[in-house]
Amino acid sequence: xxxxxxxxxxxxxxxxxxxxxxxxxxxxxxxxxxxxxxxxxxxxxxxxxxxxxxxxxxxxxxxxxxxxxxxxxxxxxxxxxxxxxxxxxxxxxxxxxxxxxxxxxxxxxxxxxxxxxxxxxxxxxxxxxxxxxxxxxxxxxxxxxxxxxxxxxxxxxxxxxxxxxxxxxxxxxxxxxxxxxxxxxxxxxxxxxxxxxxxxxxxxxxxxxxxxxxxxxxxxxxxxxxxxxxxxxxxxxxxxxxxxxxxxxxxxxxxxxxxxxxxxxxxxxxxxxxxxxxx
Amino acid sequence: xxxxxxxxxxxxxxxxxxxxxxxxxxxxxxxxxxxxxxxxxxxxxxxxxxxxxxxxxxxxxxxxxxxxxxxxxxxxxxxxxxxxxxxxxxxxxxxxxxxxxxxxxxxxxxxxxxxxxxxxxxxxxxxxxxxxxxxxxxxxxxxxxxxxxxxxxxxxxxxxxxxxxxxxxxxxxxxxxxxxxxxxxxxxxxxxxxxxxxxxxxxxxxxxxxxxxxxxxxxxxxxxxxxxxxxxxxxxxxxxxxxxxxxxxxxxxxx
Numbered sequence: 452x453x454x455x456x457x458x459x460x461x462x463x464x465x466x467x468x469x470x471x472x473x474x475x476x477x478x479x480x481x482x483x484x485x486x487x488x489x490x491x492x493x494x495x496x497x498x499x500x501x502x503x504x505x506x507x508x509x510x511x512x513x514x515x516x517x518x519x520x521x522x523x524x525x526x527x528x529x530x531x532x533x534x535x536x537x538x539x540x541x542x543x544x545x546x547x548x549x550x551x552x553x554x555x556x557x558x559x560x561x562x563x564x565x566x567x568x569x570x571x572x573x574x575x576x577x578x579x580x581x582x583x584x585x586x587x588x589x590x591x592x593x594x595x596x597x598x599x600x601x602x603x604x605x606x607x608x609x610x611x612x613x614x615x616x617x618x619x620x621x622x623x624x625x626x627x628x629x630x631x632x633x634x635x636x637x638x639x640x641x642x643x644x645x646x647x648x649x650x651x652x653x654x655x656x657x658x659x660x661x662x663x664x665x666x667x668x669x670x671x672x673x674x675x676x677x678x679x680x681x682x683x684x685x686x687x688x689x690x691x692x693x694x695x696x697x698x699x700x701x702x703x704x705x706x707x708x709x710x711x712x713x714x715x716x717x718x719x720x721x722x723x724x725x726x727x728x729x730x
Numbered sequence: 731x732x733x734x735x736x737x738x739x740x741x742x743x744x745x746x747x748x749x750x751x752x753x754x755x756x757x758x759x760x761x762x763x764x765x766x767x768x769x770x771x772x773x774x775x776x777x778x779x780x781x782x783x784x785x786x787x788x789x790x791x792x793x794x795x796x797x798x799x800x801x802x803x804x805x806x807x808x809x810x811x812x813x814x815x816x817x818x819x820x821x822x823x824x825x826x827x828x829x830x831x832x833x834x835x836x837x838x839x840x841x842x843x844x845x846x847x848x849x850x851x852x853x854x855x856x857x858x859x860x861x862x863x864x865x866x867x868x869x870x871x872x873x874x875x876x877x878x879x880x881x882x883x884x885x886x887x888x889x890x891x892x893x894x895x896x897x898x899x900x901x902x903x904x905x906x907x908x909x910x911x912x913x914x915x916x917x918x919x920x921x922x923x924x925x926x927x928x929x930x931x932x933x934x935x936x937x938x939x940x941x942x943x944x945x946x947x948x949x950x951x952x953x954x955x956x957x958x959x960x961x962x963x964x965x966x967x968x969x970x971x972x973x974x975x976x977x978x979x980x981x982x983x984x985x
Contacts, residue, residue: 457974459744460744461744502832505829506829506832506833506836507780509782509829509832509833510749510779510782510833511782511783511785511786511821511824511830512748512749514829549827552828555828575828575831575832577828
């Protein structure tokens, strides 16, 4: 059975986020986050996931390197948006991520005071990269960079839980058909299974979202069809997390969301990154 | 009352001794010689590895409850509030980074099992156990498993048991949903008791149902006092069907 490998310091796993930083990501998110550009919302969401994963790996003696992380932005350029000069542009151990945020902001959040009221609480929010939105959508370039990085990583970590790639975009690629690149990504494989590829399409319109559709579902247009076909199947564990966060799934759900609103982006991130098999 | 008390612990494979997160404590000192007492208490806790400073929380719990076993759910609730202040004071100087501070703010979690055995004035012996979570007590009478508490079957173990937290708000479920379990009973001379944290407890239950001599086998492992042999046995079982997790066993025999 695939996707059973234990995640440990000896055999870490990895997350690689590909984020669209094209000009259209300056459009407003809509809905509950109406006034915020998609780029700001997405940067906050991924910075938050990085924070959550750091905390998940934190122990009293320090951070356990259960994960290596990377974020590749594609817009004016295709490049890692988090880099560590001592390690270079490859995936970064989570302990290095923890020690090197760009800055730590103080933000407010509302919490239940336990007596029926709401309190405003100050919390620290580490930021590893800032939102940007400019240029075209060189998704193909980002996918090829991801393929190169993950091929090397899997070669160096042959017994690990397969890498998870999450591609966030609001539009079509402008540098060529990403189909072959996406196929190349999901053909990178470990003894525990192939790389898991999520495609999350973000929309600021009121079009109906499609979330984790079953294999064989019909898509509304060829672009959605391309991303849908290129997405992996949810693992049984991920499907259980999806149900836990309120999703209704059919048979053989795929790691694919189309026309996602803010709530769905956050749920997709939770489903894709909730740790399993962590030792 | 004469008691033979044996104890053994081993950290999970791949972790160092420092990373062992179970804890146990006795109401009085224990050695390889039989212990003479009218009353004796063992407290055992299994710190949840997903939480931070869980080892410290487990140690604080067992130290207190070995000396004063919990009376009931309300007593446990009130005392765990006070113990959480002890925990916060202990770990505060260790939270120098943003991530250690935020992880500690989520609280530490642990299972807890307290077991007290007494000699009855009228003769015979009685015992009382209080549990939150999946650290288990097994009572063996004339070779038979007569009590398994609080879990009874290998299928009862789950990935997310209800645990006692150092954060009061996280304990609402424990106390509002009656997750504090209490069991009392009597026992005879030569009865044996095993207290085990979850991985070895699940293993024990699975094999006990298949092999009635398993408790005796367990006892002989502990009595052999050869730690390296027991370590080797545990490592072998981990290659088979013993989950790779901290192992803690305390065993008592009534004489």
